[in-house]
Amino acid sequence: MCQNQRRDAFVSNSRISRRRFLGGAAIAAPAVMGLGGLAAQGGPAAAPAQASGGSTANGHAGHSDFPHAGFAKGRSVNHRFNGFNPTEVLRDFDYGKTRRLASGRVLREWEIVAQDKEIEVAPGVRYEAWTYNGRVPGPTLRAREGELLRIRFLNASTHPHTMHFHGIHSSLMDGMPGIGENRGAGQIEAGESFDYEFEATPFGLHLYHCHVAPLAAHIARGLYGAFIIDPKKGRPEADEMVMVMNGFDTNFDLANEVYAVNTVGFHYIDEPIRVARDELLRIYVVNVLEYDPINSFHVHANFFQYYPTGTSLEPSELTDTVIQGQAQRGILEMKFPFDGDYMFHAHVSEFAELGWSGFFRVGDPSRLSRSAAAAMYCDLPWGGGSPA
Amino acid sequence: MEAGAGAERLGGGLPAWALGLIPLALIAVAIGGFALLGGPGLGERTGPPVEEVTVERTVLRPGEIELTLRNDGPDPVEVAQVAVNDAYAPFSADGGREIARLGSTTLDVTFPWVEGEAYEIFVLTSSGGTIAAEIPVATETPEADPGFYGLMALLGIYVGVIPVSLGMLWLPFLRRVGPRWMGGLIALTVGLLGFLAIDAGLEGLEIAAEAPGAFGGASLVFMGAFVAYLILAGVDAHLSRRAEGAPGSADVAAAGVERGTYLALLVALGIGLHNLGEGLAIGSSYASGALALGAFLVVGFAIHNTTEGLAIVAPLRGTASRPSRSSPALLIGLGLLAGAPAILGAWIGAAAFNPSLAALLFGVGVGAIVRVVVQIAPQMRDESGRLLNPVSVVGMLCGIALLYVTGLLVSV
Numbered sequence: 129m130c131q132n133q134r135r136d137a138f139v140s141n142s143r144i145s146r147r148r149f150l151g152g153a154a155i156a157a158p159a160v161m162g163l164g165g166l167a168a169q170g171g172p173a174a175a176p177a178q179a180s181g182g183s184t185a186n187g188h189a190g191h192s193d194f195p196h197a198g199f200a201k202g203r204s205v206n207h208r209f210n211g212f213n214p215t216e217v218l219r220d221f222d223y224g225k226t227r228r229l230a231s232g233r234v235l236r237e238w239e240i241v242a243q244d245k246e247i248e249v250a251p252g253v254r255y256e257a258w259t260y261n262g263r264v265p266g267p268t269l270r271a272r273e274g275e276l277l278r279i280r281f282l283n284a285s286t287h288p289h290t291m292h293f294h295g296i297h298s299s300l301m302d303g304m305p306g307i308g309e310n311r312g313a314g315q316i317e318a319g320e321s322f323d324y325e326f327e328a329t330p331f332g333l334h335l336y337h338c339h340v341a342p343l344a345a346h347i348a349r350g351l352y353g354a355f356i357i358d359p360k361k362g363r364p365e366a367d368e369m370v371m372v373m374n375g376f377d378t379n380f381d382l383a384n385e386v387y388a389v390n391t392v393g394f395h396y397i398d399e400p401i402r403v404a405r406d407e408l409l410r411i412y413v414v415n416v417l418e419y420d421p422i423n424s425f426h427v428h429a430n431f432f433q434y435y436p437t438g439t440s441l442e443p444s445e446l447t448d449t450v451i452q453g454q455a456q457r458g459i460l461e462m463k464f465p466f467d468g469d470y471m472f473h474a475h476v477s478e479f480a481e482l483g484w485s486g487f488f489r490v491g492d493p494s495r496l497s498r499s500a501a502a503a504m505y506c507d508l509p510w511g512g513g514s515p516a
Numbered sequence: 517m518e519a520g521a522g523a524e525r526l527g528g529g530l531p532a533w534a535l536g537l538i539p540l541a542l543i544a545v546a547i548g549g550f551a552l553l554g555g556p557g558l559g560e561r562t563g564p565p566v567e568e569v570t571v572e573r574t575v576l577r578p579g580e581i582e583l584t585l586r587n588d589g590p591d592p593v594e595v596a597q598v599a600v601n602d603a604y605a606p607f608s609a610d611g612g613r614e615i616a617r618l619g620s621t622t623l624d625v626t627f628p629w630v631e632g633e634a635y636e637i638f639v640l641t642s643s644g645g646t647i648a649a650e651i652p653v654a655t656e657t658p659e660a661d662p663g664f665y666g667l668m669a670l671l672g673i674y675v676g677v678i679p680v681s682l683g684m685l686w687l688p689f690l691r692r693v694g695p696r697w698m699g700g701l702i703a704l705t706v707g708l709l710g711f712l713a714i715d716a717g718l719e720g721l722e723i724a725a726e727a728p729g730a731f732g733g734a735s736l737v738f739m740g741a742f743v744a745y746l747i748l749a750g751v752d753a754h755l756s757r758r759a760e761g762a763p764g765s766a767d768v769a770a771a772g773v774e775r776g777t778y779l780a781l782l783v784a785l786g787i788g789l790h791n792l793g794e795g796l797a798i799g800s801s802y803a804s805g806a807l808a809l810g811a812f813l814v815v816g817f818a819i820h821n822t823t824e825g826l827a828i829v830a831p832l833r834g835t836a837s838r839p840s841r842s843s844p845a846l847l848i849g850l851g852l853l854a855g856a857p858a859i860l861g862a863w864i865g866a867a868a869f870n871p872s873l874a875a876l877l878f879g880v881g882v883g884a885i886v887r888v889v890v891q892i893a894p895q896m897r898d899e900s901g902r903l904l905n906p907v908s909v910v911g912m913l914c915g916i917a918l919l920y921v922t923g924l925l926v927s928v
Contacts, residue, residue, distance in 0.1 A: 193579060193626045197603035250604075252596030252613070252642050378644025385599075385640055394604070481603030 196471075197481035198394055203251040205392050210247045212263040214390040215399050218369040221356070222267035226275075234275045236328070240266065242285045242338070242351065249376045250386045250393045250483065257350035258285055258338070264391045265372035265416070266336070266353030273331040273360045282321040289346065290316055292339035293355060294455065297326035303339050315340055331359040332438035333412050333457045335372075348377055348418035350391075354457075356412060359441065366408035366461065369401070373415045373423045373452070373474070373484065382419055386483045387474065393483025396472075401486065404493035405467055411460040412438070415452035417479075424451045425460070426475040427488075432462035449475050464490040565591035567641055570728040571649040572620065573869060575657045581625045583649055585639065587615040588728035594642035600627045601635050618730055629654045658802070660867045668799055668862040675798065675821060676791045676858025681851040683825015690833040698833065702895045703908035705783065705827040707915020712790050712824075713885040715923075717741070719793065720878025727871035736872060740879020741886065744789065748782070748887040777846065779831035779892055784854040786888035787824045789881040791854065795861020796877060800869040802862075819922045821855075823915075828854055831892060 207213035224238040240260050247257045247264060260266030271277055281291050292303035300308040301324050305315035316322050338351035354370050374391060375384035386393045403409055411432075415423040426449040433443035434450055438459040450458060464470065473485030550556070568589030575582040581600065587593050595613045597604055611621030629635060635651040658664045690701060720737035727733055755778065828850050865874070896908035 194605065194628050197599075198606060199597055199604050200606050200608070249644075250597055250640065252594065253640055253644055254642060255644050376644070378640065379646045381646075385638070385644065385646060478602045482599060483604065 196397070196485065198397060199251050204398060205248045205251050205395070207392075210263075210392075211245075212391075214388075214392045214395040215401075217263065217265070217268075217390045218371070218401065219367075220268060221270040221368075221370070223270050224277075229276070234272070235278060236271050236275050237278045237280065238267070238269060239280045239282070240291065241282045242289045244285050244287070247350070247391070249378065249388070249391060253378060253386065255376050255378050258287065258289070258346070259350050260291075260353055264350035264352075265370075265374065265414075266351070268354040268356065268370045268412075269336070270356040270358065271328040272358045272362075273328055275328045277324075277326055277328050279324040280321065281316060281324060283316045283318055286318050287346075288315045288317045288340050289338045289351060290314070290322075290340055291324055291336050293324065293326070293336045294334040295326060295355070295357070296329050301326045303336075305340055328357045330439055331357045333414065333435075333459050334437075335414050335416065335455060335457060337416065337455075344382075344418050347416060348375075350374075352416040354412055354414045356438075363410065363441075364408060366410040367403060368410045368412070370412045371414070371425070373413065373417055373425070375417050375420070375479070375482075375484075377419060384417070384419055384482070387417070387479040388483045389486065394485065396486025400469060400489035402489050402491065403464060405490050406463055406465060407493055409460075409462050409464070412457070413450070413452070413460055414457040415454055417454060420476075420479070422451050422453055422476065423479065423484075424449060424475045425472065427460075427462070427472040428470045429466075430462050430464060430470065432460040435459040435461070464488065467491055565593075565643060567591065567593045567643065567645045567647075568729070569593055569615065569639070569641075569647040570726070570871075571647065572728070572871065574649060574651060576629060576651070576654055577656065579626060579628055581627050581629060581635070581637070581651070583623045583625065583637065583639070584620060585615060585623065585647065586620045586728050587617055588730045590617060592616050592619075595621065595623065595639055596642045597640040598623060598625050598637065599640065600625060600629070600637050603627075618728075631655060658866065664866070665863060668802070668866050669859045671798060671802070672795050672856065672859025672862045676795065677851060677855035679819070679821035680787070680791075680825040680828070680855040681848075683822040683827075684829045684847055684851055686826050687829040687832060687847070690829060699896050699898060699905070700907045700911040701830045701833070702892055703911025704915040704918075705830045706889050706893055706896065706908075707912035707917075708823055708827045708919055709783070709786065709885045709889050709915075710912070711916050711919040712787070713882050713889070715919075716790055716793055716878050716885070717882045719797065720875050720882065723871050723878065724875035727875050731872040732875075734875070736875040737879035737882070740876040740881075741883035742879075744880040744883030745887045746883075748785070748884055752782075752887075752891065776831045776833070779888075780828055780850055781853070782888045782891055783831065784828045784850040786881070786884040787828065787854040788857040789877075789884040791821070791824075792857035792861040793874070793878040793881045795858035795863075796865035796869070796874050797861075798858075799862035799865025799867075800874070802866055819925055823918050823922060824854060825851070827915075831895075 222238065224236045226234050226236045229235050241262075243259055243262055245257055245259045245262055246254050247259070249255045249257075257264050269279070279291060279293075283289050288305075290303035290305060293301075300311060300313045303313075303324065308314045312320075312322055334355040334357065336353055336355050338346040340346050352372070352374070354372055356370075371389040372391075373387075373389050375387040376391075377383060378385045388395065413425050417423045428448075431446050431448045434445045434447055435441075435443050436456075436458045438457070443461070450460075452458070467490050470488045470490060471485060472488060473480035566589045568587070570586045570588050571583055572586045573582075573584040575584075583598075585595070593615045595609060595615070598607045599605065605625050605627045607623045607625040609621050609623050611619070613621070615621050623639070625637070629651075631654060633654050635654055637649040637651070639647040639649070641647065690697075693701075717737065720740070721734050724732075724734040724737050727736070732739065829847075861877075893903065896905070896911070897903055898905040898907065
C-alpha cells in the first residue's frame with residue numbers, strides 16, 4: 129500500500145497536463161460521493177489497490193527471465209570487423225623486439241600507429257574510435273625493469289595525438305603537447321612521427337594514453353593501453369591477463385552508455401574466461417574510464433591479494449573488491465579452489481549492468497590446455513642474455 | 517500584354533487539361549532525373565545521419581515493458597540495445613530493429629519492473645545515439661478486454677453524459693426568465709465556450725510537443741481547428757440554403773424555433789468534440805497509471821461539465837412570443853451528442869493513445885467551438901445592435917469565471 133502513496137508523489141508527467149491534476153486529485157480521494165458502480169466493477173478507485181496487490185507478482189514475474197543485465201539475444205559483436213577480440217586481448221602481451229646494445233643493456237622497441245577506426249562496442253553499436261594499432265585498448269606493452277625502451281610512434285590519424293607514458297622519464301619523452309615541439313616532441317600532428325625513448329622504471333603496472341587537448345575526449349575515444357614493467361627477478365609463474373576497465377560515450381553527452389573491460393560490453397558474459405582450478409591467476413587491472421570519477425573490480429566467491437600499481441612485491445590487502453580512480457591500477461593474484469562460473473564486475477552496479485561484468489569459468493586443470501600467457505611468459509625474449 | 521499574348525501562342529491549340537498536365541509531367545521527369553543521377557551537384561551528404569525517434573506509447577506488463585517507437589527523422593534508424601534504469605535488458609523487436617522514415621516498431625523489453633517505481637529507458641541506436649523514454653510511475657497497463665471498455669464507458673458517462681444532462685435541466689428555468697435575459701445567457705455561453713476553446717487549444721499544443729514533428733506536431737492542432745471550422749461552416753451554409761427553400765420558412769416564428777434547435781445542436785457538437793479530447797486525456801492517464809480516480813475528481817468534473825449543459829440549452833429557450841417545445845428525444849439526443857464523445861475519447865485514449873491523433877482531435881474541438889461562438893455571438897446584440905454591451909460583457913465574464921472556478925475543482 130505504501131507503493132500507492134508513492135505513486136501519487138511520483139505523478140509528475142509530461143505527456144498530458146491533465147494527468148497532473150487527475151493524479152493530484154486522487155490524493156483527496158476519500159469518498160465524497162458514492163461510486164457504487166465504479167467500485168462494483170473493480171473500477172478505477174479499486175484498480176490501483178488491485179495492481180498493488182499483484183505487484184509482488186509483477187516484481188518477480190520477470191526475474192527468472194532476467195538473471196542479470198545483458199544485451200539482446202541473437203546478435204553479437206563482430207570481432208573480425210573490429211580486428212580484435214577481447215578474449216585474445218586478455219592474454220595478449222606485446223613484448224616488442226629486443227636487441228642487446230654494445231653496453232650490454234637490452235633495447236626493447238615497438239612501433240605504434242595511431243589511427244581512426246570504427247569499432248563495435250556493443251552488439252550493433254558502432255563507435256568512431258581513435259586507436260593505437262587499430263585496437264582498444266591499445267597493445268599491452270611489456271618490458272623488464274631497467275631496459276631501454278624505444279617506441280616509434282606514427283600518427284596516421286586525422287587528429288594530433290601523443291603517447292604519454294606513466295613512468296619516470298625526461299620531459300621531452302613525456303608526450304605532453306607544448307613541451308619539446310622544437311625538437312620534434314610534444315604534440316605529434318597527423319602524419320608525423322616521434323620516437324619515445326626512456327628507461328623501464330619503476331617496475332609495476334602502468335599505462336599510456338594520448339595527452340592532446342581536449343584530454344577527456346582523446347582518452348574517451350580509445351587512446352590508451354596497459355604498460356607492464358616486470359621486476360628484474362620476475363613474478364611467480366601464473367596465468368596472466370590484462371583487464372583495462374573502460375567505457376564509451378557513444379552519444380557524446382559526456383556520460384558513458386557502454387562500460388566494459390577490454391572494450392566490448394558483457395563480452396566475458398558471453399564468452400566466460402576459462403581458468404584452471406587451483407592455478408595462480410594474475411590480473412593486471414587498469415582503470416582508464418573517462419567521465420566517471422571511480423571504477424571498481426569485484427570478484428565473486430573468492431578473495432585476491434592486491435598489489436597497488438604493482439610497485440611492491442608485497443600485497444597490500446587481501447580483499448574481494450578494489451576501487452580505482454582514473455589511471456589507478458593494480459595487480460590481483462588469486463586461485464579458484466572450486467569449479468564453476470564466478471562473476472566479476474564493477475561494484476558500481478550501474479557500470480556492471482551497462483556492460484562491465486563477466487564470468488570466470490573455472491575447470492579441471494588437466495582438461496584445460498596450459499594457458500597461452502604462461503607459455504609466452506617463458507618465451508619472453510630477454511635479448512639473448514640472462515636478465516639478471 | 518505582349519508576354520501574355522506570347523504565352524497564349526505557346527499554348528497553341530492544346531486543350532486546357534493538357535496545359536494543366538504539362539507542368540506536372542515536367543516536375544515528375546525532373547524529380548525522376550534528379551533521383552536517378554543522385555542529386556547532381558549536391559555532393560556527398562555532410563555529417564552523421566540524423567536520428568529522431570519518438571516514443572509513442574509505453575505499455576507495462578508483468579516482467580515486460582513494451583515501447584512503440586516512431587522514426588520522426590529523415591534517415592532510417594536501427595535499434596541496437598535497450599537499457600532500463602541504466603541496465604541493459606534483453607528485448608525483441610516486433611517490427612524489426614530497423615525503422616524506416618515515418619515507420620514504427622515495437623520493442624518488448626524483458627525487465628522485472630516494480631509497481632510504483634519510476635523508470636528511465638534509453639534505446640541505443642546503431643550509431644551510438646540514444647532515445648530516451650520515461651515512465652514516471654510504473655503500473656500495469658490495463659488489458660483492453662470488454663470489462664476495461666465497460667469501465668471506460670462508465671467513466672465517460674460520469675464525466676460527460678451525466679453532468680451535461682444535468683446542466684440541461686436548466687431549460688425550464690431559462691424559459692421562465694424574461695426575454696431580456698436572452699442576450700446575457702447567450703453571452704454566458706460564449707464565455708464558457710471561449711474558455712473551453714483556449715483550454716483545449718493549450719492542452720492540444722502540450723500534447724503536440726510530444727508528438728513526432730514529421731506528422732506536423734503543433735500544426736496538427738491548428739489544422740484540426742481550421743478543418744473543423746470549415747466543415748461546420750460548410751454544413752451550416754448547406755442547411756441554411758435548404759431551410760430557405762423549405763415551405764415552412766415563411767413562418768418567421770417557426771423558423772426562430774428551428775434556428776434555436778439548430779444552434780443548440782451546433783453547441784452540443786462543439787462541446788461533444790471538446791469532450792472527446794477530455795475523454796482522451798482521461799483514458800490515456802488511466803491506462804498509464806497516472807490517473808487514480810476518486811469521488812472528488814468525479815464530483816469536480818460533474819460540476820465543471822454541468823455548465824456545458826447550460827450552454828447547450830440556452831439557445832433552446834425559444835423566442836419571446838413563442839417558447840419552443842423541445843421534445844425529450846431531442847434533449848436526450850443533444851445530451852448524448854455533447855457527453856457521449858467522452859466515452860469514445862476514453863476508449864481511444866486508453867487503448868491506442870497516439871499523440872499526433874490526440875493533438876489533431878483537440879484542434880478539431882477548438883475549431884468546432886470557435887465556429888459555434890461565431891454562430892451564436894450575434895444573438896448577444898442589444899437593441900442598438902452592439903455586440904459588446906453591458907449585458908453581454910457581464911455574461912461572458914460570468915461564463916469565463918464559472919469555468920475557471922469549477923475548473924479549480926479538478927485541478928487542485
